[in-house]
Amino acid sequence: xxxxxxxxxxxxxxxxxxxxxxxxxxxxxxxxxxxxxxxxxxxxxxxxxxxxxxxxxxxxxxxxxxxxxxxxxxxxxxxxxxxxxxxxxxxxxxxxxxxxxxxxxxxxxxxxxxxxxxxxxxxxxxxxxxxxxxxxxxxxxxxxxxxxxxxxxxxxxxxxxxxxxxxxxxxxxxxxxxxxxxxxxxxxxxxxxxxxxxxxxxxxxxxxxxxxxxxxxxxxxxxxxxxxxxxxxxxxxxxxxxxxxxxxxxxxxxxxxxxxxxxxxxxxxxxxxxxxxxxxx
Amino acid sequence: xxxxxxxxxxxxxxxxxxxxxxxxxxxxxxxxxxxxxxxxxxxxxxxxxxxxxxxxxxxxxxxxxxxxxxxxxxxxxxxxxxxxxxxxxxxxxxxxxxxxxxxxxxxxxxxxxxxxxxxxxxxxxxxxxxxxxxxxxxxxxxxxxxxxxxxxxxxxxxxxxxxxxxxxxxxxxxxxxxxxxxxxxxxxxxxxxxxxxxxxxxxxxxxxxxxxxxxxxxxxxxxxxxxxxxxxxxxxxxxxxxxxxxxxxxxxxxxxxxxxxxxxxxxxxxxxxxxxxxxxxxxxxxxxxxxxxxxxxxxxxxxxxxxxxxxxxxxxxxxxxxxxxxxxxx
Numbered sequence: 001x002x003x004x005x006x007x008x009x010x011x012x013x014x015x016x017x018x019x020x021x022x023x024x025x026x027x028x029x030x031x032x033x034x035x036x037x038x039x040x041x042x043x044x045x046x047x048x049x050x051x052x053x054x055x056x057x058x059x060x061x062x063x064x065x066x067x068x069x070x071x072x073x074x075x076x077x078x079x080x081x082x083x084x085x086x087x088x089x090x091x092x093x094x095x096x097x098x099x100x101x102x103x104x105x106x107x108x109x110x111x112x113x114x115x116x117x118x119x120x121x122x123x124x125x126x127x128x129x130x131x132x133x134x135x136x137x138x139x140x141x142x143x144x145x146x147x148x149x150x151x152x153x154x155x156x157x158x159x160x161x162x163x164x165x166x167x168x169x170x171x172x173x174x175x176x177x178x179x180x181x182x183x184x185x186x187x188x189x190x191x192x193x194x195x196x197x198x199x200x201x202x203x204x205x206x207x208x209x210x211x212x213x214x215x216x217x218x219x220x221x222x223x224x225x226x227x228x229x230x231x232x233x234x235x236x237x238x239x240x241x242x243x244x245x246x247x248x249x250x251x252x253x254x255x256x257x258x259x260x261x262x263x264x265x266x267x268x269x270x271x272x273x274x275x276x277x278x279x280x281x
Numbered sequence: 282x283x284x285x286x287x288x289x290x291x292x293x294x295x296x297x298x299x300x301x302x303x304x305x306x307x308x309x310x311x312x313x314x315x316x317x318x319x320x321x322x323x324x325x326x327x328x329x330x331x332x333x334x335x336x337x338x339x340x341x342x343x344x345x346x347x348x349x350x351x352x353x354x355x356x357x358x359x360x361x362x363x364x365x366x367x368x369x370x371x372x373x374x375x376x377x378x379x380x381x382x383x384x385x386x387x388x389x390x391x392x393x394x395x396x397x398x399x400x401x402x403x404x405x406x407x408x409x410x411x412x413x414x415x416x417x418x419x420x421x422x423x424x425x426x427x428x429x430x431x432x433x434x435x436x437x438x439x440x441x442x443x444x445x446x447x448x449x450x451x452x453x454x455x456x457x458x459x460x461x462x463x464x465x466x467x468x469x470x471x472x473x474x475x476x477x478x479x480x481x482x483x484x485x486x487x488x489x490x491x492x493x494x495x496x497x498x499x500x501x502x503x504x505x506x507x508x509x510x511x512x513x514x515x516x517x518x519x520x521x522x523x524x525x526x527x528x529x530x531x532x533x534x535x536x537x538x539x540x541x542x543x544x545x546x547x548x549x550x551x552x553x554x555x556x557x558x559x560x561x562x563x564x565x566x567x568x569x570x571x572x573x574x575x576x577x578x579x580x581x582x583x584x585x586x587x588x589x590x591x592x593x594x595x596x597x598x599x600x601x602x603x604x605x606x607x608x609x610x611x
Contacts, residue, residue, distance in 0.1 A: 113292065119536060120296045120588060124543030125580040126303070132565055132573050133307050153536070206426065213428045214547050218558075219565045232430060236551055241437050241449060249438060253431025261426035265419070 009273045016269030022262035026075060026255065033072030041065070041073040041226040052247050059247035062238040067248055070226050074252065077227035078209055078259065081143045085208030088147025090154055090201045097158025098185045102166055112159070119152040124214060131220035139222050142215065146208050154200045161193050195274035199267050206263040213256050228252040282596060282603055289592050293585050300581040304574050305354045309347075363578070364571035368563050374575035377560065382579075384452050385556035388473065389545055392480035393534075399481075400488025401530055405523050407489070408496035418493070424486025430547030433479040437551060440475060447475050450553040476552045480545060484537075491533055495526035528599055535591040538584050 010016050039045040046056055048064040058067035100111040130145055131137060165171060166189075174184045190197070215221055216229025217236075231252040235241075240249040345353070357363075363374035404421075407414050441449035453459065453468050499505060499522035508518050546558030553559060557576050564572035596602050 113295065116292045117296045117299055120292065120539070120585065121300055122539030122542050122580050122584050124539065124546065125577045128561065128565070129304065129307055129573060129577045132568075132570070133310075210426075210428055211543075214430070214543055217428075217430050217547050218550060218562045229428075232428075232434065236430075236434065241434060241442055241551075244438075244442055246438060249434050250431075253428050253434060257423065257427040257431060260428075261423045264422045264426050268418075268422070 010269075013269045013273055015265045016273065019262040019265030019267075019269060022258055023266070026259055027079065029072060030075040030079060033068075033075070037066065037069040037072060039066040039069045041070045043069075045069075049243065049245050049248075058251060059245070061234065061248050062240065062243075062245070067231075067251065070231055071228065071251060071255065074226050074228040074231055075255070077139045077222065077225065078212070078256065080139050081146065081212040081227075082205040082209045084140060084143035085146035085150070085212065086201060086205035088144060089150040089204045089208065090197070092147065093151040093154025093200065093204075094158055094197065096151065096155040098162055098189070100155070101159040101162025102181060102185055102189065104163075104166075108159075111155075115152045115155050115159075118149065119156075123149050123211065127211065127215055128218070128220060131215060135223075137220065137223050139225065139227065142212055142222060143208065146211050146215075150204060150207055150211065154204060157196070157200065158193070161196060162189055165189050165192055195270065199270050199274075202263050202267045202270070206260040209256060209260055213253075228256055285596065285602055286592070289589070293589060297581065297585060300578065301355065301358065302351075304577055305351055308570060308574075309350075358578075363575040366564075366569055366572045366575075368567040368569040368572060374571050377572065378557065378575055378579050381556050381560050384554060385545070385558075388476055388480070388549075388554065388556060389541070392477050392545075393484065393538075393541060396481045396484035397488050397530075397534055400485045401492045401527070403485075404489035404492030405496050405519070405526065408493040409500060414493070418490070421486035421489045424482055425484075425490065426486075427483055428547065429479065429483050429544035430551050432483055433476065433548045433551035436475050436479050448472050449475065452555050472552075472554075476548050476554050479548050479551075480541070483544060484541060487537070488530065488533075491530055492526060495529055496522050499523075499525050528595070531591060531595050531598065535588050538587050542580055542584060 042065060044064045045066050046060045046064045048060060049062055050056055050060045050064070052059040056066050056068065058071065060066055061070075096111050096115065100108045100115075126149055127145060131142070134141065162185075171184060171188055174188050179187070212221070212227070213229035213232070216227050217233045219233060221227050221230045221233070229252070232249070235245070235249040235252070240246075361375050363378075366372050366374050366377045369377050403417075407417050437449040440447045448454070448471060452472050453465065454472075457465055457468060459465060496519070500518070502522075502525075505518050505522060508521070545556065546561055548554070549556045549558035550562045557579060560572065561576045563569070564576060
């Protein structure tokens, strides 16, 4: 019954509809895109810097690669980084936050200090220094590095929430009945912040995509294959802007911006769904 | 207050220590040998390459035990020696970075401060104004979701190429040399405007959203309701809410610094703006490891200093911290 209620409000919420619609659209493009194009993402398939046409829907690059094909395959990297990087960051944040918030004491002090340190270190600078020394970089290894560095704010938030839930009566009751800490966290505390965890995952998803785009852009992207950030890098390096090749320079970043804003929209939408006070009547 | 600063300083010292250690450790942990990679580009014969590799190992002290290398790393760091840049060889890394710092600060500080102030004011204004809020909130979300470099590309394309109003590369024209003349300053500002604007717009969204949410939260708080019931004017209540909402925004500024610096890297690359970000791209492209490490350290130090300045400001703004009565110390 309760789940249906959430679903009811979720599907009626405008922000949720728009956000989910955009994300699903690009997801669909990623899935069916490869069957719509006859080219390989890095194949020199046509005349150089051709305008968008029937043969090349979004034109070609400086080298005659098909921009649409590159985008279709680049989207794959985007979604992988979001899912793996964002998922890992949320997971680490959860574990650290739960342990610090529930156990308290010296363990909390240590984890809190660790969180503070990783927060202060500029994430991208750390990513750069790690990525720069990896001779081979894949999309997955990039996501893992991002996940290992992006967790602190989730940990902070989860810790604060756990801290306030810890002294509630139902948790006391569970403790008195002899449940283990692990079980209390999983069965009593986590369900009470499920909505929050879901939102954190969405934000981390978007954050990982943006971080990966920046990394790709300064030349630390996947060494093989293609990604949207890599496309932007090539476009800038090969003077797509002064040459006026807008169909090469603009779409990749626009798609990233569209996907990440759609995720943010979903997030505010979810906020309204889970938090009845904010619901529009 | 003493406890607050001691705690903060401890975190910063530990962070600095961790950053330097990471900087030292990563090249040694990673697969592949940077020296070999370096020599590889010179395309020497095998025996010659071995000799050169040995020579460089000795020069860089790589034949010593690990702990000794670690100590050496710290000593040379305190002497301000970060090695020689390969990309801009024979210039020392410290000097290369020092040359680019004025451009960085000149771009970053105005962009951060302007977007923070304007974003806060605008966000506070839009909160609880239903129609305005409905229009501007989605726009702000799009702003903060935009990759910095993409907005830079867009602005460069529209204002630089299509309209041709602003230059799109460098910090000043090659035709003139830096001086304090009017023509140079105008030229500098013209080059500065688009990078500034792109940094400003992306950050603006985040601050405005944050402030809007905080104001809504504060207006729901008991003290606001109490004042409302006393018949206080709305303007006054909003002013109190604004002052309370400022505090998390100041903390937020400290937390966001790292992200902003990252954004500036992308922006500088698009506009070939000679700050640390652009330097970093060159360093990555030329596999100039000393320069990469130097940039990393400088970014970390810069962010730490900025964090400390924000902490001091926080103490000035929040009397609770000043008098040791708690407040937000995290």
